[in-house]
Amino acid sequence: MASDDGARPVRPDLAAAPDAVFRLDLEGRFTYVNAAAELLLGHGVDELMGRRARDLFPAAVDTLAAERYQQTLADGCAREFDYFYEPHGRWYEIRVFADPPGISVFFRDVDSRHRADAERDAELRRLTSVLEALPSATVLLDEDRRILTANRAWITGRTQPVQSAGVPGSDYLAAIRPGLAPADAETIEAGIGCLLEAPAGSAAAGFEHEYPRSTPTTTGWFRLQASRVEQSRRIVVTHTDITERVRSEQALAWRARHDDLTGLANRGTLLDLTAEALADGPSDDGAGAALIVLDLDGFKTINDSLGHGIGDQLLRQVGHRLAGALRPGDAVGRLGSDQFVVLARGCHVSDAADLAFRLQGTFTRPFPASGISVPLSASVGVAVAQPEARDPHQLLSDADAAMFAAKSMGRDRVRLFSPGLREAARWRLEVATRLRDEAIDQLVVYYQPVVRLDTGAVEGVEALVRWQHPERGLLGPDTFLSVAEETGQIIPITRWLLRETTRRAAAWAAEGLPLRMSVNISARHFSAETLVRDVRLALRESGLAPDQLVLELTETSVAEDPTRAEDQLTVLRRAGVRIAIDDFGTGWSSLAQLFSLPIGTLKIDRSLLVAAEQVTGGEGGAVLAAIVALTRTLGIRSVAEGVETVDHLRMVREAGCDMVQGWLLGHPMPADELPGWLRRVQEAGGDACALAAARTPVTTAP
Template identity: 35%
Template sequence: MGDQAGPASVDDQAQKLARVHRALRTLSAGNHTLLHASDEQQLLRDMCRVIVETGGYRMACIGYAEHDENHTVRWMESVGFEKELLDAHHFSWADEGAGRTAAGTAIRTGKPVVGDNLLTDPAYAFWREDSIKLGCSSAAAFPLRVEGEVLGALAMAAAEPDAFDEEEVNLLSELADDLAYGIANLRIREKHREAEATIARLAYYDGLTGLPNRTFLLERLEESMQEAKQHHRALALLHLNVGRFHEINKVLGYRSGDQLLQELGRRLELAVKENETLAHVGEAEFALLLPATSAEHAIQMAQRLASILHDPVEVSGLMVDASVNIGIALFPGHATTPEALLRRANAAMHEARPARGGYAMYTGGQEEQHTRRLALMGDLRHAIEHNQLLLYCQPKVDIASRRVCGAEALVRWEHPVHGMILPSEFIPLAEQAGLITPLTDWMLESAFSQCYAWHEAGLDRPLAVNFSAHDLRDPDLVERIRGLFSTWGIGPELMQFELTESALMEDPASALETLTDLKQLGTQLYIDDFGTGYSSLSYLQKLPVDYIKIDQAFVMPMTVSDDSAVIVRSTIELGHNLDMKIVAEGVESQAHWDSLASLGCDVAQGYHISKPMPAEQFRNWETSWA
């Protein structure tokens, strides 16, 4: 028996060594594969190929555990047979049926599993026919553990039964651990790549619209300018601003403003070619870089964009007209650096007018004017905060008695460098800089203080303060006025408020509510600039106002224009029929006075009576008028 045992033992030893050598070859080739892996799916594919082609195993496959109701094994890669064959048998890692194979058990238990004989093991009954076709007699599976969790299993099969002994299993377990480490490492690297991409996107792209941002645009501009310089070409930059954006935010809310910008961004993207760069460069501002272009083409593009953006945008269930102004600047003619080109396109944008197509080309001087406006905004804020504005007033006179019946409060700004700046210039600046509310507060404080001073001096003359559409939307306006009456202790008959017809018509329902609240304070109310706001008679009837002021655009030409005279006469009759008194603005001559007196107008205001004057001069003026 000893003679017979010798050769058998040598054969067994040889087979064992062959298996160990096979496992070592596989482990070595697998480690080489790990070193060069850059993609998880490619790593899985290469590892299966190494096991079969280098290791000499019949087949290899890798499956990941799904945490679904059926505990499905999702096969990622296979070599030696088609992956579809595995999918057709619905392998699982549940403790029953197809889950009791080596792969399912390795996933479930987290330990290596050897299926000694596929042809006799009951767990592989459903797979037996395929095993015979594939020439597989034994199988082994090794768990893939990533970050403390069993991700799946590495499974392989050999042609001979009882193929996987202890040493071979140990070596192949090491291979599986290396593979799991490789998967984890690739996933970490992928997370790092994603994080870097996210950081880059945050740095170069706008989160709201998904478009490139100002930083991206400036870098692309730098590149495009260098290229244009090399090839002796020009390029254009279009700067677009969404008009009335702050108003839309305040009336409809910031979410609606965001929706508007997103929709406009989508429309613009559809109009942009692949070699052009569209960017979101400010709160409500876009820019478009047109490489290798001319002034003519830039103008054509501006016209096209104005047309694309002309149609209303649906926001919060409402159709909103988003007027867009477009400025154009060219390299190298207007600027030779990215920042300068962007500034000059922005300066041109401020000169764009709807009547001129909504776009403007940079012509020089615009940037300086825009810079002056920005500087004035800062100076205006300082002037308001440090009480450096001036309160002026323009008298109102009762036509029948020629007695002074009050005055309109006006604001003036004497700039320390530029001198007296007209309200027509600094009021729009206040609107752009968000200073309307502080400016109105200054006016109210000054007017109440002046009325108190007049009252203490024995002069009780009402002073009228103008409100803008922005003021009418201020929910705290009426409470502030109520507080000022309490602070100064003057009667409501000494304060009046004027609201332009156009301001009332921007939001009639809200305006009516504010007027009603103001009227409940006991004050008198005026509709200013009547005839320019297209209010309806039905709406006019609802307003709790005491006076209608006919706009000077109708009063001044009434002595030479029959049409204007008809409008003035009709307005006087309409106001009287509605139990309102009529104030005529723009009374600049005795002829105006006489005509208005003959028509029964109640009050006159204009240069024939007096120009606006500093409020402290009013008392002396009234004495001289009397």
């Protein structure tokens, strides 16, 4: 095969090959070698030609290379493989082809590439071991966004960041896209793209994104964190399950905007919704937003008597019934305690009123709770926004003012807001503020005589508190005591009143005017449980005999907490203090409950006198006589209040009342005027009733 001059035999078909090439015959002898092969084999063509490969390269005998050569000689099939030649310590890429009667071998030095691949594979194994240590599902991506490797959490899907985990070699974005919202998928794709596009070696910022993934049965939340592997174009992506955290945050956010007890919107949420409705403005036909405030009547009594557990059940039922009565688009919430509010959209005044009455109608059926049936009612206030209104707090204040007016009208009423109610609300705020500050020092007491019907003698007086307002002048109790009841300021006012009146009565007694002093007591004092102490302290400081003090309580106030009232009144009665029920006929307590208290006097309200007069055409003695007879049977004295005419006086006398009180006999008067008035009664014969019947009213002027 050698040329005559000893040069390398020329194979035109192999000479142009870029790789190292040699040819072996059936005996394994070299029959052709190109220049590149001489260089890589380390032998010149003269040393190779005609020599057997196994003799020149004994280290290759019985190796993978020899085996592949023999296989190709045997079957004629081409083979390609990598081969590490120990003497050189290098890797070669070898391709073997049949070239009858022998084989042709193409080979190249790939040691650098092979070692780089090996290093890359080692690095990949190291990264994989690191990924395995991570509890979150993690993948390593190549520059084509394909998965190079993944940890067990990703493969087994313990945290389920994808519906079907992508395997190494698969497209990462295709694996993660199912179950994601399109916007989330686009965000993730763009974020990873930015990491890949960052210049090599740059400190590319990481990428984070939180996303939900939905399945047919549930929704999970994950935080994706992606970053570039240093000095490479690979991306590590970690998926952390944050479902519990997100659900906790959602629960906290829900609780922040809803009432824990009823699940309804809370005050803040309703105000936000109202602000949105007001911002939208009225519709083309002028319909706008309205707020309807409902305050349960007497709910404190239910809580105190039946317990807060039943009270909570009732509040949940009320919320459910109100929600069921709403129109589409309306909302109901709980303001707190026993108050609810409804936001009605697209309302004219008539629409809001109709809805208010419908809501009130939900209370016609009793509410079952723990085996009992509890009747409830509500006072309802309605405020419809004016076209220019934008303040939700003002609209709520207006509805609240209307509700307060409804409650003041007798409860279980519906009242529409009017501008005058806003002024009334401002007045209540002023009263509440001043009562906490300087107002007690501005209070004064007027005294109205209580006269015996049998002799006409003045037996005692009822203390009636007034407010000497610095700007408005002298104000009656109706203008401020109801606010004092709401705010709890009635208790310090009553303490002051007890001290003032017992001191005054003791001073009059020392002057020879022994008048029994009647003082009104609020139901709030029973709840505070300081009544016994406050009365004892006032009596001790003043020196007034206990039987000269009469505590007057309305039957409604007693009925709010009869057990607590009975306990405290019994202690006081044993100490000698007298007890009277005021305004009898205006409350709703049972007689059995009422007369179980240690009362000594029953004061018949003026409304019964008027009613008896109207029903019987002026002959109302028989109606009142039944009441008086009942009290007398129980050993209780009766006082007729509000006697303003001679006919009233005659009626109560015929009914057998023990005592009488009213403008016909004597107006309420300041303390310094009362002694003079009493002297004039004595000078006129001492019978105040006779003077009144003779139509000779006693003036308060000297």
